[in-house]
Amino acid sequence: xxxxxxxxxxxxxxxxxxxxxIVARHALQEALRRRVLLVVVVLTALFGGLYAWGCDELFQDxxxxxxxxxxxxARSLAGATIVGLAMFGGLFLGIVLATFLTAGxxxxxxxxxxLQPLVVRPLTRTQYLVGRFLxxxxxxxxxxxxxxxxxxxxxxxxxxxxxAHPFASGFRLAGAAVLVAxxxxxxxVFLSATANGILMLMAYGMGLLAxxxxxxxxxxxxxxxxxxxxxxxxxxxxxxxxxxxxxxxxQDVPGVAGAIVQLGPLGGSHDAGPLLIPWVVLYLLLTLxxxxxxxxxxxx
Amino acid sequence: xxxxxxxxLRKRYGRHDALRGVDLEVGDGELVGLLGPNGAGKSTxxxxxxxxxxxxxGTVEVAEPFGYLAELFRFPGWCTADEVxxxxxxxxxxxxxxxxxxxxxxxVRLEGDAGTRVEAMSKGMQQRLGLAxxxxxxxxLLLLDEPTSALDPGGRRTVRDLLEELRRRGVAVLLNTHLLxxxxxxxxxxxxxxxxxxxxxxxxxxxxxxSGVEVELADGVRSFPGATREDVPRIVADLVADGEEIYGxxxxxxxxxDVYLSTVADAR
Numbered sequence: 001x002x003x004x005x006x007x008x009x010x011x012x013x014x015x016x017x018x019x020x021x022i023v024a025r026h027a028l029q030e031a032l033r034r035r036v037l038l039v040v041v042v043l044t045a046l047f048g049g050l051y052a053w054g055c056d057e058l059f060q061d062x063x064x065x066x067x068x069x070x071x072x073x074a075r076s077l078a079g080a081t082i083v084g085l086a087m088f089g090g091l092f093l094g095i096v097l098a099t100f101l102t103a104g105x106x107x108x109x110x111x112x113x114x115l116q117p118l119v120v121r122p123l124t125r126t127q128y129l130v131g132r133f134l135x136x137x138x139x140x141x142x143x144x145x146x147x148x149x150x151x152x153x154x155x156x157x158x159x160x161x162x163x164a165h166p167f168a169s170g171f172r173l174a175g176a177a178v179l180v181a182x183x184x185x186x187x188x189v190f191l192s193a194t195a196n197g198i199l200m201l202m203a204y205g206m207g208l209l210a211x212x213x214x215x216x217x218x219x220x221x222x223x224x225x226x227x228x229x230x231x232x233x234x235x236x237x238x239x240x241x242x243x244x245x246x247x248x249x250x251q252d253v254p255g256v257a258g259a260i261v262q263l264g265p266l267g268g269s270h271d272a273g274p275l276l277i278p279w280v281v282l283y284l285l286l287t288l289x290x291x292x293x294x295x296x297x298x299x300x
Numbered sequence: 301x302x303x304x305x306x307x308x309l310r311k312r313y314g315r316h317d318a319l320r321g322v323d324l325e326v327g328d329g330e331l332v333g334l335l336g337p338n339g340a341g342k343s344t345x346x347x348x349x350x351x352x353x354x355x356x357x358g359t360v361e362v363a364e365p366f367g368y369l370a371e372l373f374r375f376p377g378w379c380t381a382d383e384v385x386x387x388x389x390x391x392x393x394x395x396x397x398x399x400x401x402x403x404x405x406x407x408v409r410l411e412g413d414a415g416t417r418v419e420a421m422s423k424g425m426q427q428r429l430g431l432a433x434x435x436x437x438x439x440x441l442l443l444l445d446e447p448t449s450a451l452d453p454g455g456r457r458t459v460r461d462l463l464e465e466l467r468r469r470g471v472a473v474l475l476n477t478h479l480l481x482x483x484x485x486x487x488x489x490x491x492x493x494x495x496x497x498x499x500x501x502x503x504x505x506x507x508x509x510x511s512g513v514e515v516e517l518a519d520g521v522r523s524f525p526g527a528t529r530e531d532v533p534r535i536v537a538d539l540v541a542d543g544e545e546i547y548g549x550x551x552x553x554x555x556x557x558d559v560y561l562s563t564v565a566d567a568r
Contacts, residue, residue: 018393019391022387022390022391026387030376030378033378034378112374113370113372113373113374114373114374114375114376116352116368116370116373117368117369117370117373117375117388117430117433118391119351119352120350120351120352120366120368121388121391121392122364122365122391122392122393123391297354299347299352299353299354300347300352300353
């Protein structure tokens with residue numbers, strides 16, 4: 001017998017991982033069967049082809065460019081810039097993917113009647129959320145990594161430019177996509193799919209804007225702009241991860257080229273310090289815990 | 301032993317009281333029809349019973365495993381009927397395997413549609429698939445919220461047959477519906493709720509009861525309101541003793557619809 005007293009959620013109980021895997025596998029199957037991943041793969045292949053072509057053209061143009069005595073390393077400047085662009089593009093698409101996979105996970109699916117048959121099963125609501133999170137986080141993080149490492153390999157092969165810390169950069173980019181998946185899942189408890197999707201993309205845009213303001217603040221320098229960017233980085237740490245990934249990309253580029261690439265192209269590199277990774281882990285756990293608590297107390 | 305026991309159930313949505321202290325029991329193997337006008341609190345009650353909605357007050361005891369068919373539900377369009385049932389088998393950890401899925405699809409007359417995608421099914425087929433899904437894992441209790449709302453007369457007949465089959469198997473059912481004829485035909489007990497309160501409960505026969513005797517005399521029909529079948533010999537004897545000529549006697553029974561309408565009207 002199941003006893004349900006006031007305020008007691010039937011979902012409260014010892015979480016079994018099997019329910020999590022079933023939900024995660026179902027969500028992944030959905031992405032495959034609805035051809036979401038096929039569309040992503042095709043568009044990414046197109047992006048990769050264009051990127052390789054652009055890279056080839058760029059480094060061919062550089063062949064007539066002689067290093068000068070001002071410290072401008074044209075190869076590093078071009079390589080860091082184009083890989084930075086790929087990082088921006090890959091992360092943006094990964095965030096779109098994470099948002100699409102989670103934006104309607106709770107309220108959207110409940111409004112469509114998809115959720116109710118599932119959550120009355122011997123499956124806690126937390127298990128359901130974790131399953132949806134794992135599916136979205138896996139897909140979006142894997143996507144970001146594939147695009148990023150693809151760009152790194154293409155740039156290295158064509159232009160002989162290799163980032164200073166390719167794995168650390170990739171890890172931070174993937175982490176940014178995972179954070180957005182968790183935030184979007186939290187938003188899905190309260191908002192309809194469309195509203196949540198718009199909110200996530202606007203939050204991403206705000207973070208990007210704050211990062212650009214921070215880069216300007218560093219260049220001028222302006223403590224106010226730096227403070228705005230710093231606050232935004234802690235509130236929206238996926239932006240801090242992106243800027244930290246850029247920092248790791250260009251950290252070893254010397255001289256004038258180094259100074260230029262640290263400013264851009266889309267958000268300047270920024271060292272968030274040693275607390276960034278612990279804060280990201282805590283932020284992720286808090287976000288998921290908040291989503292689980294809100295979902296548990298919600299009437300469907 | 302109860303398959304479902306609700307005690308002192310209250311649910312408030314802001315200032316609106318959807319349920320105002322409902323007690324309801326469904327015994328093992330019992331089919332209980334839940335009737336009431338729109339907004340009476342039937343769906344809220346069913347959702348509380350299956351854990352989708354949290355009660356403001358009161359307790360709920362539900363036999364496990366139970367199955368639930370929501371009033372408004374949807375399965376992923378990309379899934380086939382067999383995949384929907386497989387997913388629910390996995391979630392309920394049902395050991396039934398392909399045999400259980402095939403049996404349930406046959407029970408809801410979808411035996412030829414195991415490989416049909418949900419998006420290619422009519423609404424009625426999806427509702428029958430929903431019923432099959434609710435029965436995964438051999439539940440002790442089924443909570444059915446308007447299971448025939450999208451069905452044509454043939455589909456409704458299928459559901460009635462299914463309810464009879466569930467009775468045969470000893471599965472308890474709480475059937476939330478507007479179709480009084482279904483309740484009359486298949487339910488052991490009827491509970492009528494209005495404005496969040498139980499306003500009548502009993503077997504269909506108890507609720508329908510007798511509503512009078514009509515005797516056709518030479519000068520017209522004479523009514524004896526409140527009289528029952530057992531009163532007929534005495535009434536006839538009295539009338540004959542008074543010199544009346546009797547041409548016919550009819551025991552008038554109220555239908556469940558009459559009872560429902562008068563109960564709900566009285567409650568308002």
